[in-house]
Amino acid sequence: MTHVEDELTSQPECWTRAAEQAPRHAEVLPAPGERVAIVGCGTSYFMAQAAAALRESAGQGETDAFAASEFPRGRSYDRVLALTRSGTTTEVLHLLDELSGRTRTTALTADPHTPVMGAADDVVVLDFADERSVVQTRFATTALTLLRAHLGLHTDAAVADARTALARRLPEGLVDCTQFTFLGRGWTVGLANEAGLKMREAALAWTESYPAMEYRHGPISVTTHGTATWMFGEAPEGLAEQVRDTGGLWIAGDLDPLAELVRAQRLAVAVAASHDLDPDRPRHLTRSVILAP
Numbered sequence: 001m002t003h004v005e006d007e008l009t010s011q012p013e014c015w016t017r018a019a020e021q022a023p024r025h026a027e028v029l030p031a032p033g034e035r036v037a038i039v040g041c042g043t044s045y046f047m048a049q050a051a052a053a054l055r056e057s058a059g060q061g062e063t064d065a066f067a068a069s070e071f072p073r074g075r076s077y078d079r080v081l082a083l084t085r086s087g088t089t090t091e092v093l094h095l096l097d098e099l100s101g102r103t104r105t106t107a108l109t110a111d112p113h114t115p116v117m118g119a120a121d122d123v124v125v126l127d128f129a130d131e132r133s134v135v136q137t138r139f140a141t142t143a144l145t146l147l148r149a150h151l152g153l154h155t156d157a158a159v160a161d162a163r164t165a166l167a168r169r170l171p172e173g174l175v176d177c178t179q180f181t182f183l184g185r186g187w188t189v190g191l192a193n194e195a196g197l198k199m200r201e202a203a204l205a206w207t208e209s210y211p212a213m214e215y216r217h218g219p220i221s222v223t224t225h226g227t228a229t230w231m232f233g234e235a236p237e238g239l240a241e242q243v244r245d246t247g248g249l250w251i252a253g254d255l256d257p258l259a260e261l262v263r264a265q266r267l268a269v270a271v272a273a274s275h276d277l278d279p280d281r282p283r284h285l286t287r288s289v290i291l292a293p
Contacts, residue, residue, distance in 0.1 A: 002280045004202065008137040008265045012162045014129045015145040015154075015258075022149035028106050028122035029150045032060050034078040039068045041091055043136040043197060044083035044143075049190030051081075051147045057186060058151050065190070068092045082107045085131065085139045086288035087114030096120050108146070110139050133280055134287045135201050137265050140194065141258055148258075161259035170263070171251055175270045179227040180205055181219065182264065183212040183239075188232035188257045195230070195264035202279035203271035212236050223248040230264065232257045 022029075030036040036055065038048035045067045052065035066072070068082070068091035080103050084092045087109040096119040099105050107120035110130035117123055129142035148154040180199055184192035189211050196209035210219055213236055215229070223229060223246040230251040231240070243250045253260040272279040 002269070002278065003131070003133040004135050004137060004265075004279045005269055007131045007133055008262060008269070009166055011138045011141055011262055012159045012166070014126075014138050014142040015159050015162060017128055018126060018142045018146040019149040019154045019159075022146055022154075025124045025146070026150060028124060029147070030055065030060065030063070030079055030081060030106075034061050035076070036061060036063045036079050036081060037071065037075070037077045038063065038065050038081045038083065039071055039092065039095060040083035041068050041089050043140045043194055044085065044089075046190045046194035046197065047083055047140050047144045048081075049193065050144055050187045051083075051190075053187035053190065054148060054153060055151060058153065060151060068095045071095050073098070077103055079104045079106060081105075082116070082120060083143055084108070084116055085110045085136060087111045087116035088288045088290055090291040092116070093119050108143050134282050134285050135198065135268075135279055137198075137262075141261060144258065158256040158258055161255040162262050165255055165259040165262040166266070168263070170267055170270060171249070173249060174228055174251065174267060175274055177226055177228040177249060178206065179222060180207045180267075181215070181223070181227070181229045182207070182209040182232065183215055183229065183235075184209070184232040184257070185212050185234065185236075188253075191232045191257050191261050192230075195232070195261055198265055198268040199271065201282045201285060202268040203275065203277060204283065205268075205271055212239065215239065216242070220246065230260075232260050 040048045048065040052063040055063040105120045106122040107116045129139045182192035182195040192209040196207040199205040199207040225247040228249040
Protein backbone atom coordinates (compact mmCIF):
# COMPACT_ATOMS: atom_id res chain seq x y z
CA MET A 1 0.00 0.00 0.00
CA THR A 2 1.30 3.47 -0.89
CA HIS A 3 1.46 6.29 1.66
CA VAL A 4 -1.34 8.10 -0.13
CA GLU A 5 -3.58 5.01 -0.04
CA ASP A 6 -2.90 4.49 3.64
CA GLU A 7 -3.61 8.12 4.45
CA LEU A 8 -6.77 8.50 2.40
CA THR A 9 -8.33 5.44 4.08
CA SER A 10 -7.91 7.07 7.52
CA GLN A 11 -10.14 10.03 6.70
CA PRO A 12 -13.32 8.96 8.55
CA GLU A 13 -11.38 8.74 11.82
CA CYS A 14 -9.60 12.05 11.16
CA TRP A 15 -12.89 13.81 10.43
CA THR A 16 -14.40 12.54 13.67
CA ARG A 17 -11.44 13.86 15.68
CA ALA A 18 -11.52 17.23 13.93
CA ALA A 19 -15.24 17.68 14.55
CA GLU A 20 -14.76 16.84 18.23
CA GLN A 21 -11.97 19.41 18.52
CA ALA A 22 -13.77 22.25 16.74
CA PRO A 23 -15.26 23.84 19.92
CA ARG A 24 -11.78 23.95 21.46
CA HIS A 25 -10.54 26.16 18.61
CA ALA A 26 -13.60 28.38 18.25
CA GLU A 27 -11.92 31.51 19.65
CA VAL A 28 -9.18 31.55 17.01
CA LEU A 29 -11.34 30.61 14.03
CA PRO A 30 -13.44 33.21 12.15
CA ALA A 31 -16.25 34.60 14.26
CA PRO A 32 -19.72 35.45 12.91
CA GLY A 33 -19.71 38.86 11.27
CA GLU A 34 -15.98 39.05 10.66
CA ARG A 35 -14.80 39.90 7.15
CA VAL A 36 -12.48 37.02 6.36
CA ALA A 37 -10.04 35.92 3.68
CA ILE A 38 -8.94 32.28 3.50
CA VAL A 39 -5.67 31.60 1.71
CA GLY A 40 -3.56 28.62 0.70
CA CYS A 41 -1.54 27.12 -2.13
CA GLY A 42 -2.43 24.16 -4.32
CA THR A 43 -4.79 21.82 -2.51
CA SER A 44 -5.09 24.26 0.40
CA TYR A 45 -6.26 26.97 -1.99
CA PHE A 46 -9.07 24.74 -3.24
CA MET A 47 -10.08 23.91 0.33
CA ALA A 48 -10.07 27.66 0.96
CA GLN A 49 -12.52 28.09 -1.93
CA ALA A 50 -14.85 25.51 -0.43
CA ALA A 51 -14.60 26.90 3.10
CA ALA A 52 -15.19 30.49 1.96
CA ALA A 53 -18.31 29.55 0.02
CA LEU A 54 -19.63 27.54 2.97
CA ARG A 55 -19.07 30.33 5.45
CA GLU A 56 -20.64 33.04 3.34
CA SER A 57 -23.64 30.91 2.36
CA ALA A 58 -24.18 30.16 6.06
CA GLY A 59 -24.60 33.88 6.72
CA GLN A 60 -21.42 34.13 8.81
CA GLY A 61 -19.98 37.09 6.92
CA GLU A 62 -18.23 38.14 3.74
CA THR A 63 -15.55 35.56 2.96
CA ASP A 64 -13.05 35.47 0.11
CA ALA A 65 -10.57 32.82 -0.98
CA PHE A 66 -7.21 33.48 -2.61
CA ALA A 67 -4.06 31.71 -3.61
CA ALA A 68 -1.57 33.13 -1.10
CA SER A 69 0.48 34.65 -3.91
CA GLU A 70 -2.59 36.51 -5.24
CA PHE A 71 -3.83 38.06 -2.00
CA PRO A 72 -5.02 41.64 -2.71
CA ARG A 73 -2.82 43.79 -0.50
CA GLY A 74 -5.16 46.77 -0.77
CA ARG A 75 -8.16 45.05 0.84
CA SER A 76 -9.01 45.12 4.51
CA TYR A 77 -10.06 42.02 6.47
CA ASP A 78 -10.81 41.33 10.11
CA ARG A 79 -9.00 38.00 9.90
CA VAL A 80 -6.95 36.04 7.40
CA LEU A 81 -7.05 32.25 7.78
CA ALA A 82 -4.12 30.43 6.19
CA LEU A 83 -4.26 26.73 5.35
CA THR A 84 -0.81 25.12 5.15
CA ARG A 85 -0.18 21.43 5.75
CA SER A 86 3.60 21.76 5.96
CA GLY A 87 3.82 25.15 7.66
CA THR A 88 6.77 25.94 5.39
CA THR A 89 5.20 27.15 2.12
CA THR A 90 7.02 30.31 1.05
CA GLU A 91 4.04 32.26 -0.29
CA VAL A 92 2.01 31.66 2.87
CA LEU A 93 4.84 32.64 5.20
CA HIS A 94 5.57 35.81 3.20
CA LEU A 95 1.92 36.83 3.36
CA LEU A 96 1.65 36.21 7.10
CA ASP A 97 4.78 38.30 7.60
CA GLU A 98 3.28 41.16 5.58
CA LEU A 99 0.05 41.05 7.58
CA SER A 100 1.76 40.93 10.98
CA GLY A 101 0.59 43.77 13.21
CA ARG A 102 -2.09 44.85 10.68
CA THR A 103 -4.55 41.97 10.37
CA ARG A 104 -5.35 39.15 12.76
CA THR A 105 -4.12 35.86 11.30
CA THR A 106 -4.83 32.22 12.06
CA ALA A 107 -2.93 29.31 10.53
CA LEU A 108 -4.31 25.81 10.23
CA THR A 109 -1.42 23.35 9.89
CA ALA A 110 -0.33 19.76 10.48
CA ASP A 111 3.20 20.28 11.82
CA PRO A 112 3.85 22.14 15.09
CA HIS A 113 7.60 22.32 14.43
CA THR A 114 7.61 24.67 11.46
CA PRO A 115 7.96 28.44 10.85
CA VAL A 116 4.21 29.03 10.63
CA MET A 117 3.96 28.59 14.38
CA GLY A 118 5.63 31.96 14.87
CA ALA A 119 4.33 33.61 11.72
CA ALA A 120 0.61 33.63 12.58
CA ASP A 121 -1.11 35.23 15.55
CA ASP A 122 -3.03 32.02 16.27
CA VAL A 123 -2.39 28.44 15.15
CA VAL A 124 -4.56 25.33 15.02
CA VAL A 125 -2.53 22.13 14.71
CA LEU A 126 -4.09 18.98 13.25
CA ASP A 127 -1.02 16.81 13.70
CA PHE A 128 -3.07 13.61 13.68
CA ALA A 129 -3.90 14.36 10.03
CA ASP A 130 -0.32 14.98 8.91
CA GLU A 131 0.93 13.00 5.92
CA ARG A 132 4.09 11.44 4.56
CA SER A 133 2.84 11.67 0.99
CA VAL A 134 3.46 14.55 -1.36
CA VAL A 135 -0.12 14.28 -2.62
CA GLN A 136 -2.51 15.72 -0.02
CA THR A 137 -5.60 13.78 0.99
CA ARG A 138 -6.52 13.54 4.66
CA PHE A 139 -5.09 16.85 5.89
CA ALA A 140 -7.08 18.82 3.34
CA THR A 141 -10.40 17.13 4.06
CA THR A 142 -9.78 17.14 7.82
CA ALA A 143 -9.07 20.87 7.80
CA LEU A 144 -12.28 21.47 5.87
CA THR A 145 -14.18 19.22 8.28
CA LEU A 146 -12.92 21.31 11.20
CA LEU A 147 -14.22 24.43 9.49
CA ARG A 148 -17.54 22.79 8.61
CA ALA A 149 -17.94 21.77 12.25
CA HIS A 150 -17.05 25.29 13.37
CA LEU A 151 -19.89 26.55 11.17
CA GLY A 152 -22.28 23.93 12.54
CA LEU A 153 -22.45 22.21 9.14
CA HIS A 154 -20.71 18.91 9.88
CA THR A 155 -22.80 15.82 10.63
CA ASP A 156 -22.05 12.18 11.38
CA ALA A 157 -23.61 11.39 8.01
CA ALA A 158 -20.53 12.84 6.30
CA VAL A 159 -18.32 10.38 8.16
CA ALA A 160 -20.64 7.50 7.31
CA ASP A 161 -20.56 8.55 3.66
CA ALA A 162 -16.77 8.65 3.76
CA ARG A 163 -16.76 5.03 4.92
CA THR A 164 -19.11 4.20 2.05
CA ALA A 165 -16.80 6.02 -0.37
CA LEU A 166 -13.92 3.82 0.77
CA ALA A 167 -15.91 0.59 0.55
CA ARG A 168 -17.89 1.13 -2.65
CA ARG A 169 -16.41 -0.08 -5.94
CA LEU A 170 -15.62 2.60 -8.49
CA PRO A 171 -18.10 2.74 -11.40
CA GLU A 172 -17.50 0.27 -14.20
CA GLY A 173 -15.27 1.67 -16.93
CA LEU A 174 -14.29 4.80 -15.03
CA VAL A 175 -10.61 3.91 -14.59
CA ASP A 176 -10.28 3.32 -18.33
CA CYS A 177 -11.50 6.79 -19.32
CA THR A 178 -9.05 9.05 -21.12
CA GLN A 179 -10.33 12.39 -19.81
CA PHE A 180 -12.07 13.42 -16.57
CA THR A 181 -14.15 16.50 -15.76
CA PHE A 182 -15.29 17.37 -12.25
CA LEU A 183 -18.18 19.76 -11.65
CA GLY A 184 -19.45 21.56 -8.56
CA ARG A 185 -21.85 24.24 -7.40
CA GLY A 186 -21.29 26.70 -4.56
CA TRP A 187 -18.87 25.24 -2.04
CA THR A 188 -18.37 22.08 -4.08
CA VAL A 189 -16.64 23.99 -6.91
CA GLY A 190 -13.54 23.97 -4.69
CA LEU A 191 -13.92 20.21 -4.22
CA ALA A 192 -14.22 19.72 -7.98
CA ASN A 193 -11.04 21.74 -8.48
CA GLU A 194 -9.26 19.62 -5.90
CA ALA A 195 -10.44 16.37 -7.50
CA GLY A 196 -8.97 17.52 -10.78
CA LEU A 197 -5.68 18.39 -9.10
CA LYS A 198 -5.49 14.94 -7.49
CA MET A 199 -5.89 13.28 -10.88
CA ARG A 200 -3.17 15.42 -12.42
CA GLU A 201 -0.75 14.99 -9.53
CA ALA A 202 -1.10 11.27 -8.90
CA ALA A 203 -2.09 9.93 -12.32
CA LEU A 204 -0.88 12.52 -14.87
CA ALA A 205 -4.45 12.45 -16.20
CA TRP A 206 -6.11 14.93 -18.55
CA THR A 207 -8.50 16.49 -16.08
CA GLU A 208 -10.61 19.63 -15.92
CA SER A 209 -12.97 21.20 -13.39
CA TYR A 210 -15.71 23.81 -13.65
CA PRO A 211 -18.76 25.30 -11.96
CA ALA A 212 -21.50 23.01 -13.22
CA MET A 213 -23.52 25.70 -14.98
CA GLU A 214 -20.40 26.74 -16.91
CA TYR A 215 -19.96 23.26 -18.37
CA ARG A 216 -22.42 23.95 -21.17
CA HIS A 217 -20.47 27.08 -22.16
CA GLY A 218 -17.77 25.26 -24.08
CA PRO A 219 -16.23 22.47 -21.98
CA ILE A 220 -18.93 19.94 -22.86
CA SER A 221 -17.48 19.95 -26.39
CA VAL A 222 -14.67 17.61 -25.30
CA THR A 223 -17.10 15.09 -23.82
CA THR A 224 -17.45 11.89 -25.83
CA HIS A 225 -17.06 8.11 -25.61
CA GLY A 226 -14.25 7.34 -23.20
CA THR A 227 -14.55 10.50 -21.13
CA ALA A 228 -16.12 10.94 -17.70
CA THR A 229 -18.01 13.82 -16.08
CA TRP A 230 -18.37 13.64 -12.29
CA MET A 231 -20.81 15.88 -10.41
CA PHE A 232 -20.14 16.92 -6.80
CA GLY A 233 -23.53 17.57 -5.26
CA GLU A 234 -26.85 18.18 -7.00
CA ALA A 235 -26.60 18.56 -10.77
CA PRO A 236 -28.33 21.30 -12.78
CA GLU A 237 -31.51 20.08 -14.41
CA GLY A 238 -30.92 18.25 -17.69
CA LEU A 239 -27.11 18.20 -17.49
CA ALA A 240 -26.80 14.46 -16.86
CA GLU A 241 -28.88 13.72 -19.95
CA GLN A 242 -26.81 16.09 -22.06
CA VAL A 243 -23.60 14.37 -21.01
CA ARG A 244 -25.04 10.93 -21.69
CA ASP A 245 -26.15 12.12 -25.14
CA THR A 246 -22.50 12.84 -26.00
CA GLY A 247 -21.57 9.25 -25.19
CA GLY A 248 -19.64 10.32 -22.11
CA LEU A 249 -19.83 8.57 -18.74
CA TRP A 250 -21.89 10.54 -16.17
CA ILE A 251 -21.03 10.03 -12.49
CA ALA A 252 -23.66 11.36 -10.09
CA GLY A 253 -22.43 12.39 -6.65
CA ASP A 254 -24.94 10.80 -4.30
CA LEU A 255 -22.77 10.98 -1.16
CA ASP A 256 -21.80 13.97 0.96
CA PRO A 257 -19.65 16.03 -1.42
CA LEU A 258 -16.58 15.72 0.81
CA ALA A 259 -17.02 11.95 0.72
CA GLU A 260 -17.25 12.18 -3.07
CA LEU A 261 -13.79 13.74 -2.95
CA VAL A 262 -12.57 10.63 -1.15
CA ARG A 263 -13.89 8.56 -4.06
CA ALA A 264 -12.04 10.83 -6.48
CA GLN A 265 -8.85 10.35 -4.46
CA ARG A 266 -9.30 6.61 -4.84
CA LEU A 267 -9.82 7.06 -8.57
CA ALA A 268 -6.53 8.96 -8.84
CA VAL A 269 -4.70 6.09 -7.17
CA ALA A 270 -6.45 3.51 -9.35
CA VAL A 271 -5.67 5.37 -12.59
CA ALA A 272 -2.05 5.78 -11.48
CA ALA A 273 -1.82 2.03 -10.86
CA SER A 274 -3.33 1.26 -14.27
CA HIS A 275 -0.54 3.30 -15.88
CA ASP A 276 2.22 1.83 -13.67
CA LEU A 277 2.73 5.17 -11.90
CA ASP A 278 3.67 5.56 -8.24
CA PRO A 279 1.33 8.14 -6.63
CA ASP A 280 3.86 8.59 -3.82
CA ARG A 281 6.34 9.99 -6.35
CA PRO A 282 4.46 12.54 -8.44
CA ARG A 283 6.48 14.06 -11.25
CA HIS A 284 8.22 17.40 -10.54
CA LEU A 285 6.48 17.80 -7.16
CA THR A 286 7.69 18.14 -3.57
CA ARG A 287 5.76 18.03 -0.30
CA SER A 288 6.15 21.79 0.15
CA VAL A 289 7.17 24.57 -2.21
CA ILE A 290 10.03 26.43 -0.52
CA LEU A 291 11.51 29.17 -2.70
CA ALA A 292 15.08 30.39 -2.44
CA PRO A 293 15.45 33.91 -1.02
